[in-house]
Amino acid sequence: MSETLLPPRTLQARAAELDAADPLADRRDLFALDDGVVYLDGNSLGALPRHVPARMAHVIGHEWGELRIRSWDESGWWTAPERIGDRVAPLLGAAPGQVVVGDSTSVNVFKALVGAVRLAGDDGRDEIVVDATTFPTDGYIAESAARMTGRRLVPVAPGDVAGAVGPRTAAVLVNHVDYRTGRLHDLPGITAAAHAAGAVAVWDLCHSAGALPVDLDAHGVDLAVGCTYKYLNGGPGSPAYLYVARRHQERFDSPLPGWNSHADPFAMTPGYAAADGARRGRVGTPDILSMLALEASLDVWDGVPVPQVRAKSLALTDFFLECVRAYVPEGRLTRLTPAAHAERGSQVALSCDDAPAVMEQLVARGVVGDLRRPDVLRFGFTPLYVGFADTERAARVLAEVCAGR
Numbered sequence: 571m572s573e574t575l576l577p578p579r580t581l582q583a584r585a586a587e588l589d590a591a592d593p594l595a596d597r598r599d600l601f602a603l604d605d606g607v608v609y610l611d612g613n614s615l616g617a618l619p620r621h622v623p624a625r626m627a628h629v630i631g632h633e634w635g636e637l638r639i640r641s642w643d644e645s646g647w648w649t650a651p652e653r654i655g656d657r658v659a660p661l662l663g664a665a666p667g668q669v670v671v672g673d674s675t676s677v678n679v680f681k682a683l684v685g686a687v688r689l690a691g692d693d694g695r696d697e698i699v700v701d702a703t704t705f706p707t708d709g710y711i712a713e714s715a716a717r718m719t720g721r722r723l724v725p726v727a728p729g730d731v732a733g734a735v736g737p738r739t740a741a742v743l744v745n746h747v748d749y750r751t752g753r754l755h756d757l758p759g760i761t762a763a764a765h766a767a768g769a770v771a772v773w774d775l776c777h778s779a780g781a782l783p784v785d786l787d788a789h790g791v792d793l794a795v796g797c798t799y800k801y802l803n804g805g806p807g808s809p810a811y812l813y814v815a816r817r818h819q820e821r822f823d824s825p826l827p828g829w830n831s832h833a834d835p836f837a838m839t840p841g842y843a844a845a846d847g848a849r850r851g852r853v854g855t856p857d858i859l860s861m862l863a864l865e866a867s868l869d870v871w872d873g874v875p876v877p878q879v880r881a882k883s884l885a886l887t888d889f890f891l892e893c894v895r896a897y898v899p900e901g902r903l904t905r906l907t908p909a910a911h912a913e914r915g916s917q918v919a920l921s922c923d924d925a926p927a928v929m930e931q932l933v934a935r936g937v938v939g940d941l942r943r944p945d946v947l948r949f950g951f952t953p954l955y956v957g958f959a960d961t962e963r964a965a966r967v968l969a970e971v972c973a974g975r
């Protein structure tokens with residue numbers, strides 16, 4: 571353990587070498603970031619891609635300001651939810667026509683989970699298994715969905731879900747990456763176990779999409795949801811997405827069948843007839859401004875292979891852990907994020923009793939992570955704009971703060 575202020579030169583030299591060899595290094599210039607700050611909070615709110623304000627000025631000034639109502643057709647507003655869904659799809663490993671963008675993640679959790687229970691049918695499947703460590707909104711909504719559908723909610727630690735599913739399970743809802751610890755859960759294994767038990771698998775991808783390969787189609791996932799304001803950089807409150815596997819679309823029975831999901835919305839008939847395909851997941855009028863900001867921001871992904879993003883993400887989090895080990899006295903911080911790559915998302919979570927004061931100091935010194943009360947320091951590594959020198963600097967400032975310097 572180093573007791574000195576200065577880091578071993580080798581770590582800074584290594585950072586410089588890793589940055590020089592980084593095939594994604596040029597992406598950082600696409601974002602509005604200042605060099606004085608190391609932004610490690612992209613797992614809460616992604617940074618702004620530089621070109622988005624000009625695009626939004628056009629949307630507001632021309633599409634809304636001049637074309638007005640004509641823009642629903644002429645500017646492609648009406649079809650934006652499916653069109654942008656198809657832009658998100660490759661990042662999820664989904665073929666076109668299965669992802670629709672709109673509403674919040676919370677609302678999509680509701681649609682997906684009630685839809686999953688309806689897909690599972692009624693033959694004795696009276697339980698919904700939910701990840702006991704889930705982000706709270708999923709748990710709250712699952713509890714309500716269970717009450718509404720007359721099912722019993724069974725909270726289970728993610729590692730035990732595969733063993734807990736059985737003939738009574740209608741659906742399982744699991745977070746792909748734990749928002750607190752950064753632990754990556756076994757999507758292929760849990761999905762396969764749910765299927766073997768005859769249950770429907772629903773995944774929350776908020777903390778994985780845009781950071782690692784999800785491969786929804788390859789793993790036969792049934793339904794999935796996620797937000798676009800973290801690793802997808804869509805902006806504060808940007809619309810979420812809903813994935814309904816093509817094989818389920820015809821039977822997907824949305825609990826929120828708004829007029830935008832009608833087969834012929836402008837017929838405005840009293841009776842409901844569901845649209846085909848991903849459109850069935852829509853509800854009401856899309857939030858066009860946020861949606862088009864998201865669409866523009868997705869340009870930063872053009873030509874970026876997700877496996878390359880994953881490789882850099884793991885290299886960044888490995889390097890951060892190595893720097894923390896070198897700079898921070900042993901025992902000062904407890905690592906919550908698993909060391910094994912197969913169990914790690916794209917954040918590092920460390921705990922200590924004085925975490926609130928430590929994070930306050932870090933932010934004041936230009937290292938922006940976040941705090942999850944009472945004692946968790948979260949550092950999110952966004953491979954498109956975080957580099958290795960940033961990472962070394964963050965660990966060094968963390969060590970200074972931890973040492974009270």
Ligand SMILES: Cc1ncc(COP(=O)(O)O)c(C=O)c1O
Nearest residue numbers: 674675676705707749774776797
């Ligand atoms: C795993 C997870 N699910 C859901 C949400 C939030 O959902 P919403 O977009 O509805 O606020 C978050 C973060 O806010 C999250 O981390």
Ligand SMILES: Nc1c(O)cccc1C(=O)C[C@H](N)C(=O)O
Nearest residue numbers: 613614615705749750776807942
């Ligand atoms: N959605 C958020 C918001 O509106 C305000 C502040 C934070 C958030 C978040 O996304 C929190 C995040 N899901 C988390 O992992 O803690």
